[in-house]
Amino acid sequence: MxxxxxxxxxxxxxxxxxxxxxxxxxxxxxxxxxxxxxxxxxxxxxxxxxxxxxxCQNPIPAPVKDLVLTNIPAKPITVGGVKNTVTIKPVNNTAAAKAATPPPVKPAPAAAPKPADVLTALFAPVLVFFGSILALLLMLAMVIVLLAFVAARYGARIKGALAERQLHRILLRELPTSYQHYRNLVIPTAKGDLTEVDHLVVSAYGIFVIEVKNYRGWIFGGEKQPQWTVQRFRSKNQFMNPLRQNYKHTEAVKHLLGLNGKDTEAVHSVVAFSQRAEFKSQIPKNVMYIDLVGDYLQQFYLPCFGDEQIRQFSARLNMALSSRKVLTKMHLAQVKAEVKG
Incomplete structure (x- = not known):
């Protein structure tokens, strides 16, 4: 061993x-x-x-070989008193395995498609297309609702801002560079509260306080009427006389710049309406459309202030401009308090 x-x-x-x-x-x-x-x-x-x-942790298995019996002797068998010799032939395991393997089964033919499946396949692209259209329409409806909400809540403010921007472009284009222009300026009044001036133009020929309105429809009003009317179709609404509203602004400008006596006569009130409005009554000469403001301001050609006065005005206005964020916040709080009161 x-x-x-x-x-x-x-x-x-x-x-x-x-x-x-x-x-x-x-x-x-x-x-x-x-x-x-x-x-x-x-x-x-x-x-x-x-x-x-x-x-021997993972021993290699012995190869499988077909069993061939060649050394088995012939065995005599007695049948009816006669002895016969039967020879056992070798058995081929491979052939036996092949014989034992069942024949391949022929796959059954595919079932014919049902009419419902054919209709689904035909109309599936159409359904997908209409589903996409429906989703797009829903999104469009949501956008329209959102825009309507914004227009209802902030429409007047947005329209006013658009009109003010239009006037700003006109003044930059038509006025000489010596004219100083300020927008949305929040300044204190003599009473201690705050007010917002839409546009303020400072020049040697005068100081112009401009109130911008963007009403749409027919405008009825006079210089001394406390309320004006805007009519669009059958709808009528009243609003404060813009000249009276701008009077507070002009007085605040005089207070901020320290003007008194004859100098106060050089501060002019101007009201500018957009082209959406149509005047149906006799309006004062200082009420006009936005695109006429530049020409109106240049009608004043007699000097009223010297260079030193213009520099002092600019210094005070620039100081108010640098504090605009704080003053604007205080002004909004003041307006909310007035509305609640």
């Missing part, structure tokens, strides 16, 4: 260059270990155990 095992390992095709022995070699190693188990310190036991631990 001690010579058979090394010889078997030597002739094994996996003995060299392989990390694992075959199943047969591993069985022999186990047998040797069991034979010398009573002598665990012997060389035979230690060698067999070492080889088994190193090379």
């Amino acid at each position: 001690r010579f058979t095992l090394p010889l078997l390992l030597f002739i094994s095709p996996l003995a060299f260059g392989q990390k694992q022995y075959t199943e047969g070699a591993c069985l022999l190693l186990q047998h040797q270990m069991a034979q010398f188990a009573h002598q665990p310190n012997s060389h035979n036991y230690q060698s067999a155990k070492r080889e088994f631990d190193n090379h």
